[in-house]
Amino acid sequence: xxxxxxxxxxxxxxxxxxxxxxxxxxxxxxxxxxxxxxxxxxxxxxxxxxxxxxxxxxxxxxxxxxxxxxxxxxxxxxxxxxxxxxxxxxxxxxxxxxxxxxxxxxxxxxxxxxxxxxxxxxxxxxxxxxxxxxxxxxxxxxxxxxxxxxxxxxxxxxxxxxxxxxxxxxxxxxxxxxxxxxxxxxxxxxxxxxxxxxxxxxxxxxxxxxxxxxxxxxxxxxxxxxxxxxxxxxxxxxxxxxxxxxxxxxxxxxxxxxxxxxxxxxxx
Amino acid sequence: xxxxxxxxxxxxxxxxxxxxxxxxxxxxxxxxxxxxxxxxxxxxxxxxxxxxxxxxxxxxxxxxxxxxxxxxxxxxxxxxxxxxxxxxxxxxxxxxxxxxxxxxxxxxxxxxxxxxxxxxxxxxxxxxxxxxxxxxxxxxxxxxxxxxxxxxxxxxxxxxxxxxxxxxxxxxxxxxxxxxxxxxxxxxxxxxxxxxxxxxxxxxxxxxxxxxxxxxxxxxxxxxxxxxxxxxxxxxxxxxxxxxxxxxxxxxxxxxxxxxxxxxxxxxxxxxxxxxxxxxxxxx
Numbered sequence: 408x409x410x411x412x413x414x415x416x417x418x419x420x421x422x423x424x425x426x427x428x429x430x431x432x433x434x435x436x437x438x439x440x441x442x443x444x445x446x447x448x449x450x451x452x453x454x455x456x457x458x459x460x461x462x463x464x465x466x467x468x469x470x471x472x473x474x475x476x477x478x479x480x481x482x483x484x485x486x487x488x489x490x491x492x493x494x495x496x497x498x499x500x501x502x503x504x505x506x507x508x509x510x511x512x513x514x515x516x517x518x519x520x521x522x523x524x525x526x527x528x529x530x531x532x533x534x535x536x537x538x539x540x541x542x543x544x545x546x547x548x549x550x551x552x553x554x555x556x557x558x559x560x561x562x563x564x565x566x567x568x569x570x571x572x573x574x575x576x577x578x579x580x581x582x583x584x585x586x587x588x589x590x591x592x593x594x595x596x597x598x599x600x601x602x603x604x605x606x607x608x609x610x611x612x613x614x615x616x617x618x619x620x621x622x623x624x625x626x627x628x629x630x631x632x633x634x635x636x637x638x639x640x641x642x643x644x645x646x647x648x649x650x651x652x653x654x655x656x657x658x659x660x661x662x663x664x665x666x667x668x669x670x671x672x673x674x675x
Numbered sequence: 676x677x678x679x680x681x682x683x684x685x686x687x688x689x690x691x692x693x694x695x696x697x698x699x700x701x702x703x704x705x706x707x708x709x710x711x712x713x714x715x716x717x718x719x720x721x722x723x724x725x726x727x728x729x730x731x732x733x734x735x736x737x738x739x740x741x742x743x744x745x746x747x748x749x750x751x752x753x754x755x756x757x758x759x760x761x762x763x764x765x766x767x768x769x770x771x772x773x774x775x776x777x778x779x780x781x782x783x784x785x786x787x788x789x790x791x792x793x794x795x796x797x798x799x800x801x802x803x804x805x806x807x808x809x810x811x812x813x814x815x816x817x818x819x820x821x822x823x824x825x826x827x828x829x830x831x832x833x834x835x836x837x838x839x840x841x842x843x844x845x846x847x848x849x850x851x852x853x854x855x856x857x858x859x860x861x862x863x864x865x866x867x868x869x870x871x872x873x874x875x876x877x878x879x880x881x882x883x884x885x886x887x888x889x890x891x892x893x894x895x896x897x898x899x900x901x902x903x904x905x906x907x908x909x910x911x912x913x914x915x916x917x918x919x920x921x922x923x924x925x926x927x928x929x930x931x932x933x934x935x936x937x938x939x940x941x942x943x944x945x946x947x948x949x950x951x952x953x954x955x956x957x958x959x
Contacts, residue, residue, distance in 0.1 A: 516843075663762045
């Protein structure tokens, strides 16, 4: 495979699973690998570009209708299989450009497919499966909500190509009726609007920001560091009595989220 | 009653603001609002960008009873910033749903209704809106283990973006003819994919795919009601009486993958094709 056309998601999925073959029966855009983490069983899941995707608006790494429901299937399989067994970990390798934008998608209810995926990850977490998201590239909008944002812990590579956002710059500028330049100026001043991962880290949503030499072509040390971070996250989740998302609260730029909850509790 | 008389006798729900919608759904039209506008918990981010804030940040959290059982209604005000969710409004919804789930774990059968009227993430608070919506998803999935979570999309804003995923996670959805439910707003699709793919100004086209009638007929919503406040309340009560669904719609991956396997995406979608494939009664 030509390295230039290999997505980061594909690169990291292959690296973390020692190149193990993905499960058959899934479409090329949803790769599911049963491997190990710290000598425990672990399911790795990634959404990858598929230039031959039959759905024309979902060929470059977007999460479309099929991808959403296949993610749901990949996670529900684990929940069902481990009902009476130790709950294996699930690692979402995240490099998703966006949700798919198209007529077919809206027609067949892409929102429900993404709910299928998000709901599956949330149920896995509530059932006691440690769910970890590793953001190696883009984690955009609806795609991130469906694949990664329900994790107990989120780890992101500290790299300029890693980006979390609600909408791409050009579209966000149009919707808010600003120029891209104005948007960039505001993004520099307003942390939740920023596109860089270090600003995102100030919101408290990341469990760890991980330094790497190369996010595109991870060296042995990068891979070892990522594995180590996943194992420490796994231990942290197993030691945490609450399977909810409260560990995300308390970030320096997210005070209102805690204030609102305190007030609701007092007035409930 | 003649058509015109019936129309005049109707008590429109769509025309009501968020707080009036809450009143119309609660027993005895009575409720207690949490973090009410007098507390002025406003968006800390809009003001910094020269955008006018609103005292309730566009979300009403109301406790009361529905059919004699404790209920919390989360009502989004579509008239403020297009019903978009920022940090405060998002935390109001997520936090209230979290407390409702906690109530149930302690033996208090609190139920929740979400009145969706939203374009999704408020882009001026981008990542904090997205994070709050993820927490709303988490809380719906938690709460629906105990009680059905009911979503209402009345219109006219509709329900889009990350909040359409929240609607997709609800146990039941009630829609009207004015409702629209879709992941991506029409203008955004047109911008991203072109006018041939999606003509956002063609209202019949947009409604034929995402309108309340089509969503109810294809099983992506449960109950279609006329725009009348008492009918809306009756629909909500009837759904609570139904109890939790045997399978949540968002868990029906087998059903949807099976139906979608019969669609050839080389053909552009039409409302008729979607009906044939997804209609609840259609042969499987």
